[in-house]
Amino acid sequence: MTPSADDTVCDVVIAGGGPAGSATALTLLRQGASVVLTDPVAADPGRRPEWKLGESLAPRARPLLERLGVIGRVARGPHTPCFGNQSSWGGTVLTDDAFLYDPHGVGWHLDRAHFDRTLFQAACAAGAGRRAHSVRAVRRVRDHWRLMLGGETIRARYLVDATGAGAGVARRVGAAVQREDRLIALAARLPPGGAPQQPSRTSLVESAAHGWWYAAPLPDGTSLAMLMTDADLVAEHALHRPRNWWAGLMATTHVRARVGHPDPAMVRLRIVRAATAHTLPAAGPGWAAVGDAATAADPIAGRGILTALATGVTAAQAVGADAAGDRGALGRYAERVLAIHTEYLHARAVCYRAEDRWNTRFWIRRRSPSPERADGPGPGPGG
Ligand SMILES: Cc1cc2nc3c(=O)[nH]c(=O)nc-3n(C[C@H](O)[C@H](O)[C@H](O)COP(=O)(O)OP(=O)(O)OC[C@H]3O[C@@H](n4cnc5c(N)ncnc54)[C@H](O)[C@@H]3O)c2cc1C
Numbered sequence: 001m002t003p004s005a006d007d008t009v010c011d012v013v014i015a016g017g018g019p020a021g022s023a024t025a026l027t028l029l030r031q032g033a034s035v036v037l038t039d040p041v042a043a044d045p046g047r048r049p050e051w052k053l054g055e056s057l058a059p060r061a062r063p064l065l066e067r068l069g070v071i072g073r074v075a076r077g078p079h080t081p082c083f084g085n086q087s088s089w090g091g092t093v094l095t096d097d098a099f100l101y102d103p104h105g106v107g108w109h110l111d112r113a114h115f116d117r118t119l120f121q122a123a124c125a126a127g128a129g130r131r132a133h134s135v136r137a138v139r140r141v142r143d144h145w146r147l148m149l150g151g152e153t154i155r156a157r158y159l160v161d162a163t164g165a166g167a168g169v170a171r172r173v174g175a176a177v178q179r180e181d182r183l184i185a186l187a188a189r190l191p192p193g194g195a196p197q198q199p200s201r202t203s204l205v206e207s208a209a210h211g212w213w214y215a216a217p218l219p220d221g222t223s224l225a226m227l228m229t230d231a232d233l234v235a236e237h238a239l240h241r242p243r244n245w246w247a248g249l250m251a252t253t254h255v256r257a258r259v260g261h262p263d264p265a266m267v268r269l270r271i272v273r274a275a276t277a278h279t280l281p282a283a284g285p286g287w288a289a290v291g292d293a294a295t296a297a298d299p300i301a302g303r304g305i306l307t308a309l310a311t312g313v314t315a316a317q318a319v320g321a322d323a324a325g326d327r328g329a330l331g332r333y334a335e336r337v338l339a340i341h342t343e344y345l346h347a348r349a350v351c352y353r354a355e356d357r358w359n360t361r362f363w364i365r366r367r368s369p370s371p372e373r374a375d376g377p378g379p380g381p382g383g
Contacts, residue, residue, distance in 0.1 A: 004153065008129075010034040012319060013147065013156040015135035015169045017042030019305050020291025021162030022119035023312025025128045026068045031320045035123075036156070038131035038149055042120045047132075052112040053187055053272050054304050055224065056082055056203045056216055059104035064309040070122045077114050078219045080201065082107035085302070087205040088254050089212075090354045096202075109201070110305075111219045135169050145286065158319050161289040162312070165296040167279045170289040180276040180345070181365075183298055184234055186245055187226035188267045189218065190259050205300070206254045207355045210237060211362050213248075213255040214299070225249060225259050228274060228299065230362055242267040274299055276348065282337035283330040288315040295341040298348055311337060 012028055014021045017039030025037045041047045057079075065071040083106055084098035099106045124130045133149040138159060145159045161169035167177050203216040211229030218224055227248060229239060238244050246264040250256055275296065282294040291308035294315075314333060321329035352366035 007146075007153045007155045008036070009155045010036045010129065011156065011323070012036070012158040012160060013038065013135070013145065013154055014128075014160040014162055015039075016162030016164060016291070016293065017120045017123075018116055018162060018164060018291060018308065019119055020293070020308035020312045021160070022116075022123045023064070023068055023309045024160050024162060024290050024316045025123035025312075026070070026119075026126055027313045027316035028319065029123070029126045029128060031316065033320070033323075035128045036131060036149075036154060037120070037123055037128040038133050038135060039120070040132055040134045042116060043130050043132035051189065051218075052116065053185060053224075053226070053270070053274075054299070055110040055112045055218065056085075056302055057108040057110050057115075058302055058306055059099050059102045059107045061107075061306045061309060062104045064306070064313065067313065068119075068122075068309070069126075070119060073118050073122060074108075074115065077118060078111045079108040079115065080217065080219045082109045082203060082216075083201045085205065086200075086202050086254070089205060089207050090356065092253065094204075094254055098202075109203075109217055109219055115305075135163070138169065138172055140173070140286070143286070157286065157323070159287040160315060160319070161279075161287065161293045162291050162308075163293050165273065165275070165277055165292040167277075167289055167293040170279050170282075170287070170293055173284065173287055175279050175281055175284070175289065177277055177279050181298075182231040183228055183274045183276065184231045185226050185228055185270075185272045185274045185299065186234065186239060187224060187270045187272065188242075188245070189222045190225055191266060192221055192223075192260070200258060203302075204254055204258055206252050207358070208248065208252060209358050209360050209362075210239065210248070212300070213252050215255045215258045223259050225255060230365070233362060234271075240269060240271060242269055245269055276345070278338070278341040280338070281331075281334040283315070283318065283334040285330070288318060288330060288333060289337075290315045294337045295344070297344055300351060301344060301348065303344070307340070311340075 011033040012035050014037045025035050131149050138147045145156050206213045210233050214226045216224050277296045279289045282289045290311040318329040318333035
């Protein structure tokens with residue numbers, strides 16, 4: 001393909017306008033790069049998701065938001081403070097992990113769609129060219145990438161995959177996604193109903209026979225309740241049926257007390273993939289994967305958004321270093337992502353081994369020294 005005078009030329013195309021893509025764009029723009037940021041959902045007001053899972057932001061994210069220059073905008077949003085996490089894990093007693101002594105302050109219960117929009121708009125205001133298209137076909141032509149977005153041909157020196165856990169772009173350029181499990185979230189937004197007058201400002205985790213439950217207040221006064229379990233167990237126990245899901249919630253102690261007793265007929269379940277996965281390699285000549293597209297963690301780790309922001313910043317620095325002639329920068333970035341993912345896998349194993357009350361498949365799988373891999377056919381991000 002010969003370059004045409006009509007091609008749009010830029011330094012970096014970023015596919016995906018979630019937290020990872022926006023953090024990458026903001027950092028690259030500060031380094032003086034020209035950036036096109038494309039996302040069919042984030043860039044299209046008519047297609048924005050009403051709500052998105054992943055709404056608790058750890059205090060440790062604050063310095064990153066400051067560094068990206070968006071802390072003021074985020075703080076003005078409808079988000080509410082999160083004072084810590086409570087859990088009933090390995091026993092029936094509720095234990096507190098309060099952010100009281102965290103040097104970064106408290107966390108946030110996010111209005112996630114609003115948070116993502118804030119970052120995306122900040123990147124566009126800082127100079128990112130905005131497009132509302134999916135990146136599908138990409139071609140390496142000598143030392144640059146050529147891709148079609150709608151009817152437009154874009155030529156860029158670097159390509160960043162920020163498309164989430166499917167890592168569709170990285171897979172197109174030859175990387176492989178390795179999935180470690182088939183974790184699924186069955187989530188519902190519950191109206192205030194009979195919930196306590198003063199909503200608790202903590203997130204809550206409670207283990208159960210086929211997985212674990214999570215509850216958290218949302219900034220609009222509703223609460224989120226979700227069951228995390230494995231895809232095969234959802235099918236086996238028909239947990240996707242609201243009646244069964246509700247019965248499971250009613251069998252909990254702490255989550256049940258937290259969400260009150262809204263009308264079960266109101267339950268509209270959303271089923272979302274939440275598997276642990278990583279992309280190998282997470283970067284190569286002229287490209288990098290960031291956020292979930294690089295390393296996707298079990299929500300029990302509560303680190304997804306933080307890692308999305310951090311990998312976005314680090315990958316942008318590696319791209320800048322590569323452009324300045326440091327040909328090892330992207331390789332070192334890929335090694336760092338792998339190290340982060342490996343450390344996370346150790347932490348996840350320790351966490352699940354701390355719960356030994358259930359001898360069901362969900363827990364046995366996670367307690368065994370080499371966890372049962374479930375990367376055969378069936379759901380998995382992007383699978
Ligand atoms: C059930 C659940 C609960 C979670 N809870 C938490 C939590 O409490 N706290 C926390 O920190 N993390 C949590 N997470 C993780 C968190 O949501 C993710 O880590 C985070 O969204 C990753 O951000 P990202 O920008 O990498 O990807 P995403 O947020 O997935 O954004 C990817 C973007 O790419 C776009 N896109 C997709 N394909 C293409 C394409 N081909 N071309 C262009 N654009 C494309 C999509 O439209 C989307 O906007 C949770 C995850 C799950 C599943």
